[in-house]
Amino acid sequence: MSQQFDILKAIYNDTKDEKYQYAILPWGATEPHNYHLPYLTDCYLSHDVAVDAAIRAYEQGRIKGMVLPPIPLGSQNPGQRELPFCLHTRYETQKAILTDIVASLDYQGISKLFIVNGHGGNSFKNMIRDLAVDYPHFLIVVSDWFAIVPQIGFFDEKDDHAGELETSVLMHYRPELVDLSVAGNGVYFPFRIQALRDGTGWIPRNWAKVSQDTGIGNPLKSTAEKGRRYVEAVSNKLADLFISVVEDEIY
Secondary structure, eight states, X not given: OHHHHHHHHHHHSOOTTOOOOEEEEEEOOBOOBTTTBXXXXXXXXXXXXXXXXXXXXXXXXXXXEEEOOOBOOBOOOTTTTTSTTOBBOOHHHHHHHHHHHHHHHXXXXXXXXXXXXXXXXXXXXXXXXXXXXXXXXXXXXXXXXXXXXXXBTTBSSOOSBSSHHHHHHHHHHOGGGOOGGGOOOOOBOOOSSHHHHTTSSOOOOOHHHHBXXXXXXXXXXXXXXXXXXXXXXXXXHHHHHHHHHHHSOOO
């Protein structure tokens, strides 16, 4: 990590008289992640992936972007928001936060923002459409970092929440925050109705009924090496996205 911090210091140590072409906004949530991961897992992961991608974009394309502090306010499902200290944030609240951030960046002459989302319950598309009306020259691009690269080939099992993927990536970035000795097995109980399982219809899952430990996916096969390999692939794709959007015409 020391080499990463040296690069960050060179890029971000002083913003005076520096030109930044874009900003990155990590967005997570505050919620339980089984018993072995911290409540801010989605924030840590979206932030650290964003930093890796910003460094790669600078090294490969010499474009300079600023990674903003992660937003810890996400939208929660029934059965999750009842749990102690799990914070549910309404659409209107999230939109107000994003609007103020866009207004600040726009005033400072920065017109490109990448949201690196780490929480599956968050949805930004309608917010971005609304902001495109108010700020037609301002471009917002959103990416769910955990969905950019398929899990197959990196992990033993495909999972959803606090399983092998998130655990392995946090073991890579912040191993001191992971305690597998207390992890539940992340057994998942899907909808009984086939039409809800296959996507014919959608309702929010009641977390208390689909999981016994708030996890969906077994974390016990997680390793830091699996996490490293996965986020290397993810950050490379994000870096390519940053470079392409900053340097090229979209249409």
